[in-house]
Amino acid sequence: xxxxxPDWSVLLSTCPSRTSLARIANKWTAMAVSVLGSNGRMxxxxxxxxxxxxxxxxxxxxxxxxxxxxxxxxxxxxxVPPRVEYELTALGFxxxxxxxxxxxxxxxxIAEVLVNREIYDAR
Amino acid sequence: xxxxxPDWSVLLSTCPSRTSLARIANKWTAMAVSVLGSNGRMxxxxxxxxxxxxxxxxxxxxxxxxxxxxxxxxxxxxxVPPRVEYELTALGFxxxxxxxxxxxxxxxxIAEVLVNREIYDAR
DNA sequence: CTGCATCCTGCACGATACTG
DNA sequence: CAGTATCGTGCAGGATGCAG
Numbered sequence: 592x593x594x595x596x597p598d599w600s601v602l603l604s605t606c607p608s609r610t611s612l613a614r615i616a617n618k619w620t621a622m623a624v625s626v627l628g629s630n631g632r633m634x635x636x637x638x639x640x641x642x643x644x645x646x647x648x649x650x651x652x653x654x655x656x657x658x659x660x661x662x663x664x665x666x667x668x669x670x671v672p673p674r675v676e677y678e679l680t681a682l683g684f685x686x687x688x689x690x691x692x693x694x695x696x697x698x699x700x701i702a703e704v705l706v707n708r709e710i711y712d713a714r
Numbered sequence: 715x716x717x718x719x720p721d722w723s724v725l726l727s728t729c730p731s732r733t734s735l736a737r738i739a740n741k742w743t744a745m746a747v748s749v750l751g752s753n754g755r756m757x758x759x760x761x762x763x764x765x766x767x768x769x770x771x772x773x774x775x776x777x778x779x780x781x782x783x784x785x786x787x788x789x790x791x792x793x794v795p796p797r798v799e800y801e802l803t804a805l806g807f808x809x810x811x812x813x814x815x816x817x818x819x820x821x822x823x824i825a826e827v828l829v830n831r832e833i834y835d836a837r
Numbered sequence: 838c839t840g841c842a843t844c845c846t847g848c849a850c851g852a853t854a855c856t857g
Numbered sequence: 858c859a860g861t862a863t864c865g866t867g868c869a870g871g872a873t874g875c876a877g
Contacts, residue, residue: 599824601745601817604767609741611827612820616744618736619870622724635839644727646871651840661830672838673877682826689815694724696812697735701722703805704734707784740849758859769851774860795858796857 614660619645619653621690624679627663628687632678662686737783742768742776744813747802750786751810755801785809 601612614620619642626641627633633641639650654677657663662683668674679687724735737743742765749764750756756764762773777800780786785806791797802810 599821601741601820602749602764602766606824607828608820608824611824612744612817613741615820616739616741616816617869618724618732618739621735621739626725641725643725647840648842648872649870652870659831659834660827661834667839670838671877673840675839682823682830685823686819689812689819692812692815693739694735696809697724697731697738698722700805700808701729701731701734704783705730707805708782711782711784742850762859770860771852771862772850775849790859793858794857796860798859 611660614656615686615690619649620657621693623650623653623657624662624683624686625691625694627677627679628684628691632666632676635675635677638677657683734783737779738809738813742772743780744816746773746776746780747785747806747809748814748817750800750802751807751814755789755799758798758800761800780806 599606599608601609603609615624622642623638626638630641635650635654638654639645639647642650645653654663654665658665658677661680664678664680666676666678668676722729722731724732726732738747745765746761749761753764758773758777761777762768762770765773768776777786777788781788781800784803787801787803789799789801791799
């Protein structure tokens with residue numbers, strides 16, 4: 592029963608929703624949620640491979656923040672070597688489409704953006 | 715004619731689309747594009763008022779980056795006091811829905827997120 | 838394999854003052 | 858009003874090493 596709060600606006604610096612916006616609107620979150628939403632439950636190491644270039648520390652922090660906000664669940668297996676899997680929650684999945692759209696936008700429009708940049712810089 | 719480049723992936727650290735993703739996936743860009751897309755052409759000062767808490771410097775930089783990438787156009791009026799207006803381009807408008815969706819998500823789910831955080835922190 | 842601790846660097850961002 | 862210039866600060870995030 593998530594209620595819409597029309598008087599809560601990300602535009603207000605005092606509104607906690609802005610903090611939430613800052614968390615979801617960043618490249619690592621966008622990439623992680625997109626990959627998790629597309630692939631389903633994934634291991635830490637596989638996520639790290641997919642998110643090419645991310646450091647272990649940053650991936651851990653990103654996943655922990657997502658878990659804290661209830662967007663991701665962490666499944667620890669009592670094995671050795673350890674195996675930990677991550678999965679989007681129902682709430683987290685509501686973010687999948689919007690964030691995947693952002694990733695897609697970057698991929699689909701990068702050529703046009705690069706041309707615009709050249710034009711702009713040529714003055 | 716923006717071509718989809720299926721071999722360009724934000725997941726690759728070497729792909730320029732990731733830089734583009736990093737630019738559009740941040741709170742100030744999300745807020746600015748959402749407001750510009752909803753309100754149409756706007757003055758610098760009005761944008762600054764809407765984006766509560768943003769400094770003049772950061773707003774200038776945000777708008778300049780958007781202009782450079784061809785997402786926003788800058789209209790300078792030869793008046794005194796000066797009047798400068800900003801407006802989304804057609805390309806910029808393709809970002810409006812996705813970024814507005816992110817802002818809306820933050821507003822609509824902040825209550826649930828805050829509850830999850832309390833539960834998580836209570837251990 | 839997963840993840841934590843430590844250290845370090847760069848940049849995002851804010852504050853302030855000044856100009857056309 | 859709409860910037861620019863300058864400076865200061867905090868934090869994101871990378872590198873490395875160690876632990877369970």
